[in-house]
Amino acid sequence: MEQKKKRILIVEDETDIAEILQYNVSKQGYEAEIAGDGEKGLALALSGTFDLILLDVMLPKMDGFEICRRVRSRLETPIIMLTAREEENDKILGLDLGADDYMTKPFSLGELTSRIRANIRRFSGETVVKQEDDKENSIIHIEDLEIDTDSYTVKKNGKEISLSKQQYELLCFLAKNRGKKFRQDALLEAVWGYDDYYGDVRTVDVTVARLRKQIEENPSEPKYIKNKRGMGYYID
Ligand code: CA
Numbered sequence: 001m002e003q004k005k006k007r008i009l010i011v012e013d014e015t016d017i018a019e020i021l022q023y024n025v026s027k028q029g030y031e032a033e034i035a036g037d038g039e040k041g042l043a044l045a046l047s048g049t050f051d052l053i054l055l056d057v058m059l060p061k062m063d064g065f066e067i068c069r070r071v072r073s074r075l076e077t078p079i080i081m082l083t084a085r086e087e088e089n090d091k092i093l094g095l096d097l098g099a100d101d102y103m104t105k106p107f108s109l110g111e112l113t114s115r116i117r118a119n120i121r122r123f124s125g126e127t128v129v130k131q132e133d134d135k136e137n138s139i140i141h142i143e144d145l146e147i148d149t150d151s152y153t154v155k156k157n158g159k160e161i162s163l164s165k166q167q168y169e170l171l172c173f174l175a176k177n178r179g180k181k182f183r184q185d186a187l188l189e190a191v192w193g194y195d196d197y198y199g200d201v202r203t204v205d206v207t208v209a210r211l212r213k214q215i216e217e218n219p220s221e222p223k224y225i226k227n228k229r230g231m232g233y234y235i236d
Helices: 015-027 038-046 064-072 088-096 109-132 165-176 184-192 202-215
Strands: 007-011 031-035 052-056 079-083 101-104 139-142 145-148 153-156 159-161 225-228 232-235
Touching: 007 015, 007 038, 015 031, 015 109, 031 038, 038 064, 052 064, 052 109, 064 079, 064 088, 079 088, 079 109, 088 101, 088 202, 101 109, 139 165, 145 165, 165 184, 165 202, 165 232, 184 202, 184 232, 202 225
Parallel strands: 007 031, 007 052, 052 079, 079 101
Antiparallel strands: 139 145, 145 153, 153 159, 225 232
């Protein structure tokens, strides 16, 4: 039986970039559709027929952040934000709104391909992991934190904390490997699933910072997620 091609939605108003992206991902065996403005992008994204969304930030009619927010309230489809700006704020906002990743233009097509592959793999692997999880081992306690890997929820003192997918997965990974220290590049590989390491370790730092803000009483003196200079992040 022929395997169904994975579908990628490219929301990008710059035709040149959109077409290069489409050409490149098609060459990798994906089927790609282009939306040239925000409204069209949102409508297509919400059709739920895509396996991944490449989302530009600056778009006519509706910006990428708004699209990200609206898509995420309905669907879990992986979203990679394509930002032209170097500003840290854009990345943080995108990740907060539920984007799975961001890339700053100009980026290498090799890097993009690697990240698309990783995100699609992680997304399609999820349901399998859910079924295989052993009910009895599904709850991890760390002091007053409770991580339920069955229902993907995190509670602190019994109160549920809302985390983005990346924040959750990072927390979960460190919790399952308590005491071990992981450098950013190792975390990118383990949590984000990047097999070729291309790049931006700040993705990890930004995600840790946001995660600490959610779970720590005092994020500048973290109790859960600690950092040892040169050795990496860990949970004691
Ligand atoms: Ca644009």
